[in-house]
Amino acid sequence: MAPTPPPTFRKRRLGQALRRLREDRKLTQQQVADALGIQIDRISRAELGRTKIDIPLLRALLNEYGVIDADLRQTLEDMTRNIGKRGWWHSYxxxxxxxxxxxxxxxxxxxxxxxxxxxxxxxxxLEDYTRRLLEAGLGIVHPTREQLESRVAVRxxxxxxxxxxxxxxxxxxxxxxxxxxxxxxxxxxxxxxxxxxxxxxxxxxxxxxxxxxxxxxxxxxxxxxxxxxxxxxxxxxxxxxxxxxxxxxxxxxxxxxxxxxxxxxxxxxxxxxxxxxxxxx
The missing domain is CATH 3.30.870.10 (Endonuclease Chain A)
Structure with missing residues (x-):
């Protein structure tokens, strides 16, 4: 059986937020699962960032946690929708x-x-400072000049x-x-x-x-x-x-x-x- 891949930062961040909201209400994962009629595994894996959750489930969780702050709800919905979105650094x-x-x-x-x-x-x-700083790792941290220049560009x-x-x-x-x-x-x-x-x-x-x-x-x-x-x-x-x-x-x-x-x-x-x-x- 292949190992489960590590969570992406977006899944991890969302999971942390959901766990914090649940704990603030002093609810167990089992209590939430029972209230929503779902398996506890869906709650635990979501909080660990091990699975993607959909908007309906997210909204159900936020309702269960009594979240009425519109800005917070929108922030978490945006996080959910952007989980699969590639970052600007994808080309690097x-x-x-x-x-x-x-x-x-x-x-x-x-x-x-x-x-x-x-x-x-x-x-x-500044660009010159960055380049000189990273050149200390050329051939060690940055095996090639191309890799070094890519790190400069990212910075x-x-x-x-x-x-x-x-x-x-x-x-x-x-x-x-x-x-x-x-x-x-x-x-x-x-x-x-x-x-x-x-x-x-x-x-x-x-x-x-x-x-x-x-x-x-x-x-x-x-x-x-x-x-x-x-x-x-x-x-x-x-x-x-x-x-x-x-x-x-x-x-x-x-x-x-x-x-x-x-x-x-x-x-x-x-x-x-x-x-x-x-x-x-």
Whole structure:
């Protein structure tokens, strides 16, 4: 018997939302199955993201869970209809890992993203910076130049598709002194960060190196907030991204981001810091 394929990010996200709504009503899967006259397996597999559900079943579940919020109902119906829809990155699939495709999908669905980074985050990188950064993995992470250039193209396309969604970044000052490419590339990258910091949807704070111990020293992380009320933590490694969704992890990483955010320079001082760094790059 062939193994069951892993759920796509859309199925997983929908399943998480349905499970959360059921648990908020303090209902068991068996109680819901009995009320709707269906097998419990349909409920459990839907919550695990192991099967596609149709709109009539979704609406029946939302009625059972007492969901009257029209926006939430529409959000979940849109998620259901889009489960089989190919992402914009489909043409690059042969060059992207499944976990990175998942990351792109989650990023695209999030209504707010908060992140702590030790390098300039991909969504704020200039093309030359991106290329020099990825060239460190040529022949190792990216076996061919063609694959590397595809990753550059994907990163630039991400920037074009994620406007007008709140994006909160705390960036370690180490990102401004770790030279990626020549000094001119770094100078232009830092000036680009300064320009991006003026955009309404972007909050960019710099965390100086002298702020002492903080939870970000353990590594970068990203928090996604979704329209249905769900949250997810993404931890990025060299080859893969790992996701945490349990309540304890969400509480811990939310508090960690707040700690780092509070230690960082405020918005205006961060802009001034970037201006000084550009002149000394």
């Amino acid at each position: 699939n042969s060059f992207l890992t499944l976990t990175f495709q998942d990351f792109l999908g989650l990023e695209g669905e999030a209504q707010r993203t908060r992140t702590f980074q030790k390098l300039v985050p991909g969504r704020l990188q 630039l396309e991400r920037q074009n598709r994620l406007h007008e969604r709140p994006y909160e970044v705390v960036l370690s000052a180490s990102a401004l002194v770790d030279h990626i490419g020549d000094p001119e590339i770094m100078r232009r990258q830092i000036l680009h960060l300064r320009e991006q910091a003026d955009r309404d949807e972007i909050t960019l704070r710099i965390l100086p190196l002298d702020r002492g111990p903080h939870l970000g020293l353990d590594g970068p992380f990203t928090l996604f907030d979704f329209p249905d009320g769900g949250q997810l933590v993404a931890l990025e490694a060299l080859l893969n991204s790992f996701y945490l969704e349990d309540e304890d992890s969400l509480i811990t990483y939310t508090a960690a981001f707040q700690q780092i955010h509070d230690l960082a320079l405020d918005d205006e001082k961060s802009k001034a810091y970037l201006e000084r760094a550009a002149h000394t790059a």
